[in-house]
Amino acid sequence: MSAETHEVHRHPAPTGFIRKYIFSLDHKVIGIQYIILALAAVLVGMTMSVLMRLNLSWPGTSWPILETLFPAGAPGGVMSPEFYLSLVTMHGTIMVFFVLTTAPQGGFGNYFLPIQIGAEDMAFPVLNMMSFWVTLVGFIVILAAIVVEGNPAIAASIGASLGGASGGTVGPIGGWTGYAPLSAVGLPAGPGQGAGMNLWIVSIAIFCIGSLLGALNFITTLLNMRTRGMTLMRMPLTCWAWFTTAVLALLSFPVLLGGGILLLLDRTVGTSFFVPGGLVFGSTVMNTHTGGSPILWQHLFWFFGHPEVYIAILPGMGATSHILSTFARKPVFGYRAMVFAIFAIGLLGFFVWGHHMFISGMSPYSAMTFSILTLSIGVPSAVKTFNWLGTLWGARIRFTTPMLFAIGFVSLFVAGGITGLVLGQSSLDLPMHDTYFVPAHFHLVMGVASIFGMFAALYFWFPKMFGRFMHEGMGKFHFWITFIGVYCIFVPMHTMGMVGMPRRFAQFTEYEFLKSLHPLVVFVSISAIVTVLVQFLFYFNVIWSVFKGKKADDNPWEATTLEWTTTSPPPHDNFAGVLPTVYRGPYEFAVPGAPKDYLMQTEPDIETAVAGAGNGHNGHKH
Amino acid sequence: MATSTKSLPKTGMRGGPKPGRPNGNGSPNGNGHAFTPRFSASRYRIGMWVAMAAILMMFSALSSAYIVRAASSNDWRSLAVPPTLWVSTLLILVSSVSLEIARRKLKTNRTNSTRLWFWISAALGIGFLASQIFAWRSLVRQGIYVATNPHSSFFYLLTATHAVHLFGGLLALLYLAMRKQPKAGDDLAMAKGQAAADVTTLYWHFMDVLWIYVFFLLFFWK
Numbered sequence: 126m127s128a129e130t131h132e133v134h135r136h137p138a139p140t141g142f143i144r145k146y147i148f149s150l151d152h153k154v155i156g157i158q159y160i161i162l163a164l165a166a167v168l169v170g171m172t173m174s175v176l177m178r179l180n181l182s183w184p185g186t187s188w189p190i191l192e193t194l195f196p197a198g199a200p201g202g203v204m205s206p207e208f209y210l211s212l213v214t215m216h217g218t219i220m221v222f223f224v225l226t227t228a229p230q231g232g233f234g235n236y237f238l239p240i241q242i243g244a245e246d247m248a249f250p251v252l253n254m255m256s257f258w259v260t261l262v263g264f265i266v267i268l269a270a271i272v273v274e275g276n277p278a279i280a281a282s283i284g285a286s287l288g289g290a291s292g293g294t295v296g297p298i299g300g301w302t303g304y305a306p307l308s309a310v311g312l313p314a315g316p317g318q319g320a321g322m323n324l325w326i327v328s329i330a331i332f333c334i335g336s337l338l339g340a341l342n343f344i345t346t347l348l349n350m351r352t353r354g355m356t357l358m359r360m361p362l363t364c365w366a367w368f369t370t371a372v373l374a375l376l377s378f379p380v381l382l383g384g385g386i387l388l389l390l391d392r393t394v395g396t397s398f399f400v401p402g403g404l405v406f407g408s409t410v411m412n413t414h415t416g417g418s419p420i421l422w423q424h425l426f427w428f429f430g431h432p433e434v435y436i437a438i439l440p441g442m443g444a445t446s447h448i449l450s451t452f453a454r455k456p457v458f459g460y461r462a463m464v465f466a467i468f469a470i471g472l473l474g475f476f477v478w479g480h481h482m483f484i485s486g487m488s489p490y491s492a493m494t495f496s497i498l499t500l501s502i503g504v505p506s507a508v509k510t511f512n513w514l515g516t517l518w519g520a521r522i523r524f525t526t527p528m529l530f531a532i533g534f535v536s537l538f539v540a541g542g543i544t545g546l547v548l549g550q551s552s553l554d555l556p557m558h559d560t561y562f563v564p565a566h567f568h569l570v571m572g573v574a575s576i577f578g579m580f581a582a583l584y585f586w587f588p589k590m591f592g593r594f595m596h597e598g599m600g601k602f603h604f605w606i607t608f609i610g611v612y613c614i615f616v617p618m619h620t621m622g623m624v625g626m627p628r629r630f631a632q633f634t635e636y637e638f639l640k641s642l643h644p645l646v647v648f649v650s651i652s653a654i655v656t657v658l659v660q661f662l663f664y665f666n667v668i669w670s671v672f673k674g675k676k677a678d679d680n681p682w683e684a685t686t687l688e689w690t691t692t693s694p695p696p697h698d699n700f701a702g703v704l705p706t707v708y709r710g711p712y713e714f715a716v717p718g719a720p721k722d723y724l725m726q727t728e729p730d731i732e733t734a735v736a737g738a739g740n741g742h743n744g745h746k747h
Numbered sequence: 748m749a750t751s752t753k754s755l756p757k758t759g760m761r762g763g764p765k766p767g768r769p770n771g772n773g774s775p776n777g778n779g780h781a782f783t784p785r786f787s788a789s790r791y792r793i794g795m796w797v798a799m800a801a802i803l804m805m806f807s808a809l810s811s812a813y814i815v816r817a818a819s820s821n822d823w824r825s826l827a828v829p830p831t832l833w834v835s836t837l838l839i840l841v842s843s844v845s846l847e848i849a850r851r852k853l854k855t856n857r858t859n860s861t862r863l864w865f866w867i868s869a870a871l872g873i874g875f876l877a878s879q880i881f882a883w884r885s886l887v888r889q890g891i892y893v894a895t896n897p898h899s900s901f902f903y904l905l906t907a908t909h910a911v912h913l914f915g916g917l918l919a920l921l922y923l924a925m926r927k928q929p930k931a932g933d934d935l936a937m938a939k940g941q942a943a944a945d946v947t948t949l950y951w952h953f954m955d956v957l958w959i960y961v962f963f964l965l966f967f968w969k
Binding site: 248340 | 787790807808809812816820897900
């Protein structure tokens, strides 16, 4: 395959089960571990979203199973408002951290970044292994928050020693943003503010450390381990996306970690970083704290929180660019513009955190600055969108499942991004803030679009990872139901938001002006349930295809990048001891004069090859 | 025409053919070279710079919290400089110098005295930590705890966060001091030792500068 090769030291593959599959140093195994973690976490997060929808559309209904599982949170099977609020919190936290941050970067990035740049592994395999296991510990801690807060017996015993627990929720109450001062004062603030909140902070802090180890590895690997000929501007756009994401993670997670430590100190040691003096909760006056600033937490959180949004979606953008080009059989339109757009989005992402805080009482001048910077992200985003459309323009598209999901990504990114222009303006944000318009916006653009990027990536790379295709029929069914389903869920939410339906409320039966929206609420819930059900088909497809899927050869999609030059699945050191040499850019489709409609990155130039050997480009040696 | 599939260049991304050549630090093994185990010192250097960027971001976050908190209320009671901190500062400055001597000696292969200089640096590092602990204990004896007032909170937080990071560097120093000397001619082991010494020194200097920054922020900024 590669005309110019060089030997590398071959690490023998580990043979014991534990070193091979559990504590593996192989980036491919670690990548799959991250994906499995995300698939498990998304199941928890999805279940919680269904529970929330049940309560919103059929409030007061008794669900006996809930009483069995959470006797204090759902007495008589009817969800308490506190229970609902903890569902909101845990759904957000688990989805953002353990799904949208792990699968795109830790999962697919880990598996394919080293292969796509022609390296035999990550730069620091031990750190890579640690990053996964640290992240897993973070996940276990957040699950412990569910148990400690949800089970009255455990809440009374273990929960009491961890800061007190009510037993009536499934975790802390504070949203995924954990706003101070409610999150900073402990039990006086109400149910879900004791042990669950402590565990929540600890889990996030652990997660930060795991992500930092990962980011360190990604950046070093990409800068240091590219193979011969793999210049920066010959890297697939996926690698650029993972690299930018790693830089964002590297610079934003330490800020969250610092903020988390301050919050934990406020809760446990009694410092006053975020807690002002004289707070009143019910009949309790807090006089143990003085002078802290709750807004300070918002600044620290959102300085991390906004880049986090891009951490979730940039890998999806990379995968989409890659997959669109492959199945349109055309080069990515404007490769350099795409690279600069990724970087511009990442860079601007650090200067816009204030748009999450327009109603925090900030100066209108600050708000205007944040607003202008926020809207300017529309420019690189539009560059990307139009380049995706340019890639598709006039192409003979192969409508495979990964291609459908990639096109779905573009659709969702536009549909969700366009309302960002509304919310990014401080004057328009004021009425929209804390209504359903906001969840509608961010679910479409950072939630569902990222997930579509990951679906596309999984369907696309599955043959490489397991040597078998995922089932196309099931895949297409999965795509269409999910695609229509998510629009049915989130488009009506925009309407609800414009009417003024507030987010995070457990039920709306008390509000006269929202009564007319109830059919819409029920419609959203039914759409959500159908969409969730079809995900089980996806799970089935994954498991079934690992064992029974149609066999795939080394390059089943006729793609051009380095992962398709090696076997499916790749050997332990990726290229069987011979690192490839790269001669060209990553998206050379439809090259005039070439024997096929694509040229792999490892193929030397046509003229040279023909002139030098006369037998095509495979036998030629420089 | 730009989107047409017909007008595409025949060769690389940017038109002309590019010869396959090593890109920067990508492949230490040249084409056709004899088999050598892969080792790249620059990988460790890059990794260290990246790690330092992350640590810097955390201290930036804590610093901005410090500045905001100091300005936002009237409950701020500044601590006097605990005198021991001057000793800490002196110790860490000297340790940076001694570690630099060790690193340079390693480069010129005067390995016998190198080990001694590593030990001296590690001892100075331990002295720094002891001095910090002494400063904390003296404050505790005066009844100044973490939650006493915002300045003491930040004092304990920033010094402890710095100490935790410095402790990591200290472990690396001890490793260097106790590391077996590679046999003459074992180039790989030599290169690894040099790379480890280089990145540890880099990190230690960073800890040094970071300490001076923390010291100034805590007692001379406000």
